[in-house]
Amino acid sequence: MTSALETRGLRKSFGAMVVTSGVDFRLAPGARHALIGPNGAGKTTFINLITGRLTPSAGSIHLAGEDVTALPQSARVKRGLGRTFQINTLFSNLTVLENVTMAVSERLGRGGDKFRFAGSRRDIVEEAYELLIRLRLAEDALRPVREIAYGRQRLVEMAIALGLKPRVLLLDEPAAGVPSAETAVILEVMEALPADMAVLIIEHDMDLVLRFAKTITVLVRGAVLTEGAPAEILADPRVREIYLGEGHHG
Amino acid sequence: MFLYRAAPTLSPVEYMVRSHRLRWPELLPWLAILAAFFAFPSYLALGAQVMIMVLFALSLDLVLGYAGIVTLGHSAFFGVGAYTAGILAAHGWGEPISGLVVGGAVAGAVGLVTGLIILRTRGLTLLMLTLAVVSMLGEAANKAGWLTGGADGLQGITLDPLLGLFHFDLFGRTAYVYCALVLLAGWMFVRRLVHAPFGRSLTGMRENTARMHAIGAPVRQRLVTVYAIAAALAGVAGALQAQTTQFVGLNVLSFELSGAVLIMLIFGGVGRLYGAFVGAPIYMVAQDALSRLDPEYWFFWVGLLLVVTVMFARGGILGVVDQIRRKVMR
Structure with missing residues (x-):
């Protein structure tokens, strides 16, 4: 094999x-x-x-x-190939949801789109949000990553990697x-x-x-x-x- | 950045899906531009210059504020756009809009080529290289006096009427409206770009390049792309200046102009889209007033203002406004 x-x-x-x-x-x-x-x-x-x-x-x-x-x-x-980092490597001023949306968007090859609003792809945002629910991060979805506890930031690391499937x-x-x-x-x-x-x-x-x-x-x-x-x-x-x-x- | 401002009445998904919708404060600059046209009829020439600088600062915001590329050479593209449009008009190609497009295209091409070379580097090396590009172009323009007019500046620029209908009048009414419309188009373009996935990914690269690599984003390709786009926009601003003042001097390819536009953006607020709309007018009006008050040392006061801004208001004026708003909301 x-x-x-x-x-x-x-x-x-x-x-x-x-x-x-x-x-x-x-x-x-x-x-x-x-x-x-x-x-x-x-x-x-x-x-x-x-x-x-x-x-x-x-x-x-x-x-x-x-x-x-x-x-x-x-x-x-x-x-x-997906990875997480030993030391949190996140977009700390962006919200938890945005962090994960970024990964999903890149996976689907939409990360370079210039003339359609990011929000217009509801499916991408929804997929990211579902990941947050799975990882119990949903309540922090709209908080900037820098504001949440370190342990929860570790979960965001995982969520981003999982967003890449x-x-x-x-x-x-x-x-x-x-x-x-x-x-x-x-x-x-x-x-x-x-x-x-x-x-x-x-x-x-x-x-x-x-x-x-x-x-x-x-x-x-x-x-x-x-x-x-x-x-x-x-x-x-x-x-x-x-x-x-x-x-x-x- | 979608800051968590009010109580979340919307679901997170809904909140994000709506994040690009126009909010009323975003219309304020346009109301101001409209009002100024009627309120200050004798200052329309200054108004046009202010709008040109807003467009220039807006293009810098894309590179510096969103993508996080620190540059002291952004005037290179302003200058290339100005000389391109100026030389065209001085040689009989007086149609303004095509001149603008060509100016932007040539500047964008210069941005693409130099970006491909210098964006391999980062930090201080990159900063020095941006400086080197503008210095080399400035020296080239100085040498090529037969084409650019050298140190005497490029003269003999004559423009056809806008759309074949509106003559560029002595009071600067046509120029003002022309600049306002180009700025409006530029703003709509940039606003769309920064709210698109591409713009979000620029913020991602500024925030954390390692993470952007790790989610599979072609980081360098995006950096070069935004550098070229911003260069084209800066070129349009330069072309506007050449057309409306009917003169191009070597100062458009100077380090000083790069520094000035950087200061404007820092005053207004970096990476916020509207920093340019706040910073450029304040800088230009302050320059106008201070240089009358203290013709020799006015730049001292600009420096002092800059020190105060970076020490006490890191996010610029818009950053302070945001802080106040957040306090009031609580």
Whole structure:
């Protein structure tokens, strides 16, 4: 079966410093996959290579079998790659509804329309609003993002990504900075994601990882240490020593 | 930006679907322009100049206020439009509307070409490059004296009657109405643009470029597009000035003019569509009054006003108006 996402020999170095060294990675269609590793393991760099924010020094990236290594970010998004950011990357002066409408509008290829009012596409606004209802953001729809709580802003991150209807969704620490009482909503949203959407999550919160992921890949110093089912990973003494020993925030 | 102003009697979807509808304050500038025509018949020439600057500042608002491209070279396009229309008219092509269109088109083309080159960069580098473009064009116009009149300015501009009917009279009545109609068309165009998905996405790029990339927007293509559109509009403003004053001097391609239009926009309020309508008249009238009061050092007072604006009224005059309104509403 063709992987939803695959990297072959992916490598990235900044001068003499190698941050990603020959990563072979496969994300199956509909996967619930987690990428874990201690701070500085190169997890976010890996995401940035996949999305095209960074250009790899060597190796290739494939989306549903197609080599997208040379394609710009926007072209990869058009091919079904969506992401959230570790640090909220939102339109903070726009309303929650506008934030999500922007994504839906781009997905439908209407983002560049010049001579029809944005409001004239009621279907686009309605689709965005339905997403807000699903993510329990409806009551904040007309508030500027900067005014809502950080935990709810994390949900806006998710809503924007979902507005793209991605086939592959990359979640970069979706619960980062969220009080533990509020992570439940985020997990709930993640569990309700469509079954055919392949999801890769980077997360420090091991409770969240164990509850969500069916497969775990451990990244250490830019290379894959091991990969397997959660139980295998937890039982692996190297993982216990390297990761759970020092980087456990949960 | 759709600020949450009154109690939400409408559903969020309804609110957003209606967000582009015309509100009555948006008609105020047009009432003022109409009233001024009858109230100040001896100031119509100044009025026409003010409207030209409003159009110029409006085009800058697209680039700076909406797309967030910081530029000190916007006069390049004003200047190209002015020289294009001026040279056409001085060589026998006196029909005003086609002159305007050609002026805008040539300026838009210059905007497209320079935009493709310089919008690869950002921040300070981009700022310097915008400055470089206007400096180079200014120097070129100075050198090409045979075409532009060089430092003496371009003279001999004669215009045909507007639509073959209305002569450009001594009192500036035709010029005033002409400028008002062009400004109206420009405003309708820009208003439509900023309320369209394209305009919303410009705001998105200003707010957060990384996010725009991540939702699949072709960011650089949009930046170049808006840069070229704004350049064309600035070119139309320049062409209007050449036609109505029947003179083009090297100052249209100066850094000073870029700075002046930037100050006008900051006075009025950046990224609000109507900042240009407030800032440009205040600047022009202040310049008129201050330079009579203090011919040598009037710019000092403009500077002082600018310092006060950026320190105490970041959103410009319209920003202050908004704040007051929000307080009253509460």
